[in-house]
Amino acid sequence: GEGRSILFDVRRVTRRFGGLTAVNEISLNVSAGECVSVIGPNGAGKSTLFNLLAGTDRPDDGIVRFVGEDVTGYTPDEFARRGVARTFQHGRVFGNLSVLDNVLIGAHSRLAIARHGLPLIGAIVEVFRALVPGAALRDEDERLRDEAKHVLARFGTRLLPRIDAPAHSLSYANRRRVEIARALMLHPRILLLDEPTAGMNESETAEMQEFMLELKRGGLTILLIEHKLDLVMRLSDRVIVLDDGKKIVSGLPEEVRNNPLVIEAYLGH
Ligand code: ADP
Ligand code: MG
Secondary structure, three states: OOOOOEEEEEEEEEEEEOOEEEEEEEEEEEEOOOEEEEEOOOOOOHHHHHHHHHOOOOOOEEEEEEOOEEOOOOOHHHHHHOOEEEOOOOOOOOOOOEHHHHHHHHHHHHHHHHHHHOHHHHHHHHHHHHHOOOHHHHHHHHHHHHHHHHHHHOOOOOOHHHOOOEHHHOOHHHHHHHHHHHHHOOOOOEEEEEOOOOOOOHHHHHHHHHHHHHHHHOOOEEEEEOOOHHHHHHHOOEEEEEEOOEEEEEEOHHHHHOOHHHHHHHHOO
16 A cells, blocks of 8 residues: 655664753654654653754754655755644743734745745736835735634634733643644644643633534644543543653654553552
8 A cells, every 4th residue: 555654763862961861762753644642750851852852952873754855954944845834832922912813823834935935926916016106915915814713713702802811821721722723724734732731721721622523524633742631532542652762752642541551650640
């Protein structure tokens, strides 16, 4: 049969902070359409690993390939332009900007590709803009706003009534949703979610699980850090377990759940 294309191909990446090896020779790959979860106790190196896969931090050793290209040590913008979108463990929104503007920011890297990647078309658009002041920009603006509203509508009525509110006025759970909406505006090839349900109650968690399942059904590739194991079991095609910077186990969800090393890592801390 036809093999699924590999998006991330990560070989023995290492990140040290002084004497601490936060990520220790971790290898993994993620194919298009998969949901792969990274689990492990606090301090295992999960968020640090994400940082290495999204350009927020650089590995001291090892190689990160994305769709065959060596992207080791690239900047967040360079990762974003290749379709790697991520959210942060503690949520990052621009508090003074409106919900809508926070989501619109996600389109920035995508538009940068369109402008720089297609110089001829970009030049034509620029000439058109010069001849018809404001018109082209207004159209693009309008189109992006409509798209951002569509993305926000995927969260039902959680965010739509609040699109003009400053992000700081939202609940914690809603700020996390805004961050995901912003990531989706990139049209990502892969979405990295760092504990998307942290701080959410049971019903909010169930809602987020349904949302992620919906993304997966739509074909989106997801790399997920998550503590709630029931959710991990339902959502993941494969699970990778980190402990003390190392990958200790990986496999199918049910294999991982019953692995003695995993039980030990969770209960031992
Ligand atoms: P996890 O996300 O699995 O809880 P982290 O990746 O956040 O773990 O952290 C792994 C280890 O690296 C922890 O011991 C943490 O204190 C340390 N660490 C993370 N970031 C830094 C940093 N910028 N400077 C120093 N130590 C760090
Ligand atoms: Mg973390």
